[in-house]
Amino acid sequence: MDLEADAEPLFEEGLRALALKAAVYEATSDDQAAEIAIAVPVDEMTHAMLAQAQLLTRIATRVGAVIIHQTNQEHTDYRAGGYTHECDQLAWGEPPTRYWLDHGEVIRRRDVLAGLYASIGMGRSGRERSIDFSAAAA
Structure with a gap:
């Protein structure tokens, strides 16, 4: 990942993920069902977005959505x-595999x-x- 190059498209994917979760919640009224599987890079972006609570609340209010995210x-x-x-x-076409990494990957x-850290x-x-x-300081 490249923070500068990936920030904008990953932000869009984060919004889409939150929108999908909101849609599931609207359809089911079940906050646990709305916690659908999200790829790690996209989930990390949603955490960054959720840290901007006032802005995200204004967006959600404007579109009439309930933001669901329970860590x-x-x-x-x-x-x-x-x-x-x-x-x-179904909503937006094929998601970009650069951000929607399969769990196995x-x-x-x-x-x-982990191997690099251990080394x-x-x-x-x-x-x-x-x-x-x-x-090391001595």
């Missing part, structure tokens, strides 16, 4: 050909990153370290 119930196990993919296709990439003394995607900084 403890989210699903990032998006699969090409699955429910979310089918909904996205996300796991593969995480494993690659420099970092564990759990940077949440743990075996580096002794006091010894």
